[in-house]
Amino acid sequence: MNEATNIPRFTRGAWAAGEIVTRIGGGGVGGKAAGLWRLKSELLGELDPAGFTGLQVTVPRMVVLGTDVFDAFMELNGLRELALSGASEARVGQAFLRATLPPEHLGDLRDFIAQVDSPLAVRSSSLLEDDLAHPFAGVYATKMIPNNQPDTDSRFRALDGAIRFVFAATYFKAARDYFAGTGHDHGREKMAVILQEVVGDRHADRFYPRVSGVARSFNYYPSGAASPTDGVVSLALGLGRQIVDGGLCWTYSPAYPAAPPPFRDVGDRLRSTQTSFWSIHMGPPPPPDPLRETEYLMEADLATAEQDGQLDHLVSTYDVGADRLRMGCAGRGPRVLDFAPVLVGETLPLNSLMRSLFPLAERTAGCPVELEFALDEDPRLPGGHRLCLLQMRPMAIPDDSTRVAPVELSGAGVVVAADRALGNGAREGLADLVYLKPDAFDAAATPAIAMEVERFNRELLQAGRPYVLLGFGRWGSSDPWLGVPVDWGQISGARVIVETSIPGMNPDPSQGAHFFHNLIGLGVHYLTASTVGGKVDWDWLAAQAAAGETAHVRHLRLDEPLTARVDGLAGLGVLERSGVLERNGDSERNGS
């Protein structure tokens, strides 16, 4: 379906007239915009509002710039050669910031911004993402702009700059690494841009939604009684960046919204739930930094949100005397962002909405989906709240199955036994393994470790050698105390990623939405070897000769390649020596 032809053309004054989705320019609209158009045109019509009293479900108003605008921009400014030359991010960025948008669209953009004076999200919407049915989440950029200046000129300039930044990010390092890792032709990429109203309210200098969420209709990490098809929902206070960047958030199964989370005690819960949130800075403009995605964003703590009156539906309060949590934010005590009033007290029908949305969204998309949403108060609405669906993208689900029996986790030749595993199927011939040395590991040194890992990743990527990456804590965590804070580009050549724990670094498995999409989309196996049911054969690793070594990282090049097998349904996986497998034959694999 050519979504671009279905989306009505932007006409001047359309925004003020209330048109929800319009487009400027022709060409494609990219995967993200196509998903939003399907949400608006198909899914919302099927949702019965009677079931969710107090919550109006909608999509935010938006204008999509078609890929023709991108093409015209690149051609007009002669940027293609530089963009694909491998020049530094700063040089590419500066060239794009000096360029001009095509004159035939400037009038429409100015008319648009003259009508809008509330925050906007300027989002990329990749054409290749749509064509290849590959999730590109986290590869490109979204720029949030406050758009609250009283004069149209200032707002226009900020919008113009944000669009050019999003265009430029098509060729930034993360994108280049991604294309190098996938073997796709970067030159084929075209970018549509979504100019989307940000859901939320202003509180002093901050603008943010009360709740952001990411809901996946298929759960790669089901726990307890939950099954993969129950899906999984992650919630956070403030902008959704908290979730998609892998920050601390509240993740639960919609089938069991009140199930106790996997925390050891209240202290653990206090430490492991969200303590800060993202918002758009609406105050005096910060120092200009047009090439920074977070130029207009700011972080604040929970006390600030409480002053803003935003914690009512979201927290429990720790009663120190009773050493227990009480739902709500009455009384003194630390607040814990566990969304108990909504999920347990059902002050809003959020969870029942999620459960209704999953089958509709899967039917609309034809496969399991990931939905991003934001929830906010809107006193003008009968129920006082609105939930805006911000994105819908298809999830890539493994389609063939490779069974791994529990007994195999302790089999001979197993280098890593994973009691939780993401992915499905076997990957053979893994001769390179990069791992963090347990005796040299220091949680305070994770930013430096990220750089060391990047070096090995670059070398192996250039050599065209897929590798196994093994380390402690959450890969890609935005919090360096919870894991190694790599971005996807720094580990993009890894085809099997293992996370395990070590004293002082024992967080929950990675929950970053961007990572999940990239892992599954690229067929990367993600193994979690917990201290309870998993294992890593450190002795065997230490006995192998190093092909390269830094302060914290070792690189092995093995004569006898490894094989990774993951059972997507059982959630188990192993990394084993191929030679041992061949010698033992199928009898060991089948546990007979």
Add this chain to the structure above:
Amino acid sequence: MSTSKGYNPFTIAQAEFDRVAGRIELDEGARQLLRNPLREYHFQIPVRMDDGSVKVFRGYRVQHNDARGPCKGGIRFHPQETADTVRALSMWMTWKCAVADVPLGGGKGGIICDPHDLSPREQEGLCRGWVRQVSRNVGPVQDVPAPDVMTSPQHMLWMMDEYEVLHGGHFPGMITGKPVGMGGSRGRTQATGYGVVYTLREALRELDLDPADTTASVQGFGNVSQYAIELYHRLGGKTLCVSCWDQRDQASYAYFKAEGIDLQELRDITDSFGGIDKVRAAELGYEILDGDAWLDREVDILLPCALENQLTAESVQRISQQVKVVAEGANGPTTPEADAVLQERDIFVIPDFLANAGGVTCSYFEQVQSNQNFFWEEGDVLSRLDLKMTAAFHDVHDVAQRRRVPMRDAAYMVAIGKVAAACRDRGWV
């Protein structure tokens, strides 16, 4: 503007004004005020020539009306300049500024001279001499000159410099058309041509035509034409023919390609005056036709962007039945007789002082930037220009629809109505 014997542009301008004033039932006081300039300055400019002699030139500045803001209009260097030509042009500037809805009035100036016969030093003396005569009567809040026939950004800089010497300060807003970096505005080069196409785009929308399904033929290949073609092509349109003057042959030619011209290809073989290299064009596969062949092409759109009086009672008969729109990039390309024929054939005419108002609109932007000493990005300029031109088109089109009058009459009605209202509001009439 032609100055041939018997043709008095001021008489024509007054006749047009009288006709529309009657239609909108303008009161007698306003008619008396608006059919003549408010102020005129006629003066002598002595210039010491390179050979040591002194030559005295005749200069003018006419301020037709400043009820809506400081006067705005060019300075012409022309050997056949007359006071009536300057008067007529100043009146048309009043209407153009009003129809574009920029807060400026109309003015015009000139010097009777042929700059081809003057050295750069002598031209500088002429510019400085002109400013010395009117320096108390022009300036950022009174009357803002600009380049026009045979005057250039360099002339504007000399004039600005003289003005600043006389007034003891920096006043970049006293004149427009300056080079970028010396008080000029980005986007000025494209402004007139783009402005023509912004109005053309809106006309096509009204006619429910997609630019990508249309073809055009263009008279002229100077600045206005080139940028009009550029933007028209960006909207998807195809230009089949352009005509231009050939300096060597002292004749004009039309360059035709059935599959559409390649703008960049032609630019590459064009001199700085807009003259296309005939031999190289032929090598590139262009059919070389007589200069007036541009107007009988089988196209949807005609863009006369070169000279006045090109669509006459005779030539208009040659226009193809396919033509649906005429967008007048040039000043006065259509005679009243031809206009009547276009109207009869139901061809949509975008009148000159609306279609080519992009230039004065950008001059206004330049003046605003100069006064603030803060200069905008090109995107700022062009996006504002688009909105201004689009709004101006629809203001006129609305009147044309409501009053059931041709676009030209509607444009005059809008313009004269605005200026008359300003005069009334000020208590002048």
